Amino acid sequence: MSVDNGSYPLDGQSGSGASRPLQSAASLPRLMVRMACDSERAFSASVRLAELPRLVPFVPHDSPETSLDFDLRFFRDEGRALLATLDVQTTVQVECARCLQPMSLPLMGSSLLQFVYNDDQAEQVGDAREPVLVDAEGG
Numbered sequence: 353m354s355v356d357n358g359s360y361p362l363d364g365q366s367g368s369g370a371s372r373p374l375q376s377a378a379s380l381p382r383l384m385v386r387m388a389c390d391s392e393r394a395f396s397a398s399v400r401l402a403e404l405p406r407l408v409p410f411v412p413h414d415s416p417e418t419s420l421d422f423d424l425r426f427f428r429d430e431g432r433a434l435l436a437t438l439d440v441q442t443t444v445q446v447e448c449a450r451c452l453q454p455m456s457l458p459l460m461g462s463s464l465l466q467f468v469y470n471d472d473q474a475e476q477v478g479d480a481r482e483p484v485l486v487d488a489e490g491g
Contacts, residue, residue, distance in 0.1 A: 385467045385486050388426035389434045395424045401442060412445035412456065434467035435481070 383393075398419040401411045412418050420442040427435055441460040448455045466481040468474045474483035 383426075385426070385434055385436075389428050389436070389467075391426075393426050395422075397422060401444070407444075410444035410446070412443070413454070415445075418443065434486075436465045436467070438463045438465060 387393075398421045400416075401407045401418045401420050402416055404420065407420070420440055422441075423437075423439045425437045427437075429435055439460075439462045441458070443456050443458045445454050446457050447453070464481045465484045466477045467486045468477065468483050469486060469488060471485075474485060477483040
């Protein structure tokens with residue numbers, strides 16, 4: 353992701369976007385979603401898979417430093433909904449179903465997130481979007 357037009361690596365340093373800073377998951381900033389959407393902020397970074405509890409079982413045993421790269425771009429749509437696109441990529445270790453040997457599997461995914469303030473709003477989110485509940489301050 354390019355660094356112009358409000359796009360920044362999460363560590364706050366400017367750069368070309370070609371290399372991603374490796375961040376500690378605990379060091380990732382708490383964002384004010386409304387402000388990030390209004391200013392169309394974009395971020396790119398990497399975090400270690402081992403720091404993300406739900407992904408720990410997939411961390412390659414011989415590569416505990418495996419990272420998850422992500423690009424996150426905040427914006428509003430025509431209806432002023434708070435949105436973000438999230439693109440992630442990594443490589444995980446799985447067991448081959450044929451030979452039962454460990455193998456590396458590249459994974460990529462994208463999501464369109466819609467930030468909502470309550471369950472009623474979440475129920476109204478269309479199928480193409482994933483609702484994300486935020487507090488009244490947008491955090």
